[in-house]
Amino acid sequence: MTSTAIPSAPRRSTFAQPIMAGLVTALVGYTSSFAVVLTGLRAVGATDAQAASGLFALTIALAICAVGLAWFTKRPITTAWSTPGAALLAGAAAVNFGWNEAVGAFIMTGVLIAATGAIPWLGRTLAAIPVPLAQAMLAGVLLKLCLAPFVALSTIPLHVAPVIVVWLLFLRFSPRWAVPAAMAAALGIAGFSMGRADAAGVMGQLLPSLEFTAPAFSLAAFTAITLPLFVVTMASQNVPGVAVLASFNYETPWRASMLATGLGSSAAAFLGGHAINLAAISAALAAGDEAGEDRSRRWIAAVSSGGFYILLGLASAAITALATASPEGLLEAAAGLALLATLGSSASSALSDPSSRMSSLVAFLIAGSGLSFAGIGGAFWALVAGLTLRLLIERKRH
Structure with missing residues (x-):
């Protein structure tokens, strides 16, 4: 007696793996840098309510762009807010303009991002800015913020030390979750340390709200915020984002991506957001093997990340209230830990080429000095000085 084998149905990949990859992408992207965004927005004049609105607006804008x-x-094209751009804002507190002008500068940043997709020569002009110089400016901007965790050890050691310990432990055993774990520890410590009145305030702000800000436009804000924010967002987020996708053999539709994120940035700016862009580091989570073996379905991870970002955005008001009630310096310390890896890679890129090392070093020092001249912050002058030194001295040597 013979038996006939029943052919098994072909295995079909499910949606579960890309959806889970989208969840991880959103969790890592949001929790690892929301503190940097809040610090940056408040540094240029936002109230706590306006900063919460900006955080929520950025989350919704990047979610819509990612899904679309x-x-x-x-x-698997994912988007994110400009974390280096937020760090740049944190170093712009000394400039002499108000929140309305900062919002106007955010709008113009979005216009420039969109223009790189619509106007080819603008993209070529941006590409002419030496990458080491842009990275040197970013490293200088990050320096002060990255010192915050260690400075805080002398002022609030009992609050900051546990955060650093958690960060180190996760860095050893689960590096991807080191920064999110440190952020969670900081928020937990903030919750335990706040008084009853602060706790009531947090509970009363569970639902997010959006606050419209009428923009004002000025040359000072354009030079101090728009130009540096545009350069670091393009050089440190959009260009690497394209490279990350290319490493997984995906071509990024440049024109569509820049138009979408540029217009999304300008729209979010009216509600307090600074800039959104292509994801760089977290892009690999949605484009790699973690999103499933079936490459044709990995786009689902990017779509699901947008949905999860919206859910996380709903907590923006409560997170902002909790961060506001935290001990002074704790939020900045957590933000500094989040940016250490970015500082390391930026400094390495800035100083890697011996032929342009001096111009990059000067740009780094000026950006890190906190220089403010003629109402314009150090990031702009870092670019000017670095480009001048490169053109007048370094090019003549070669």
Whole structure:
């Protein structure tokens, strides 16, 4: 007697793996840098309510862009807020303008980002800025913020030391979650250390709200915020984001991506957001093997990340209230830990080429000095000085 084997149905990849990859992408992206965003927005004049509105607006804008780009292109294109840009804002507190002018500068940043997709020569002009110089400016901007965790050890050691310990432990055993774990520890410590009145305030701000800000436009804000924010967002987020996707053999639709994130940035700016862009580091989570073996379905991870970002955005008001009630310096310390890896990679890139090392070093020092001249912050002058030194001295040597 013979038996006939029943052919098994072909295995089909499910949606579970890319959806989980999208969840991880959103969790890592949000929890590892929300403190940097809040610190940056408040540094240029936002109230706590306006900073919470900006955080929520950025989350919604990047979620819409991620869903739209991934859905229509069927590629795992993820978006994020500009973390280096937020760090740049944190170093711009000394400049002499108000929140309305900062919002106007955010709007113009979005316009420039969109223009790089619509106007080819603008993209070529941006590409002419030496990458080491842009990275040197970013490293200088990050320096003061990255010192915050260690400075805080002398002022609030009992609050900061546990955060650093948690960060180190996760850095040893689960590096991807080191920064989110440190952020969670900081928020937990803030919750335990606040008084009853502060706790009531947090509970009363569970639902997010959006606050419209009428923009004001000025040359000082354009030079101090728009130009440096545009350069670091493009050089440190959008260009690497394209490279990350290319490493997984996905081509990024440059024109569509820049138009979407640029217009999304300008729209979010009216509500307090500074800039959104292509994701760089977290892009690998949605484009790599963690999103499933079936490459044709990895775009689902990018779409799901947008949905999870919206859910996280709903907690923006409560997170902002909790961060506001935390001991002074704790939020900045957590933000500094989040940016240490970025500082390391930026400094390494800035000083890697011996032929341009001096101009990069000067740009780094000026950006890190906190220089403010003629109402314009150090990031702009770092670019000017670095480009001048490169053109007048370094090019003549070669």
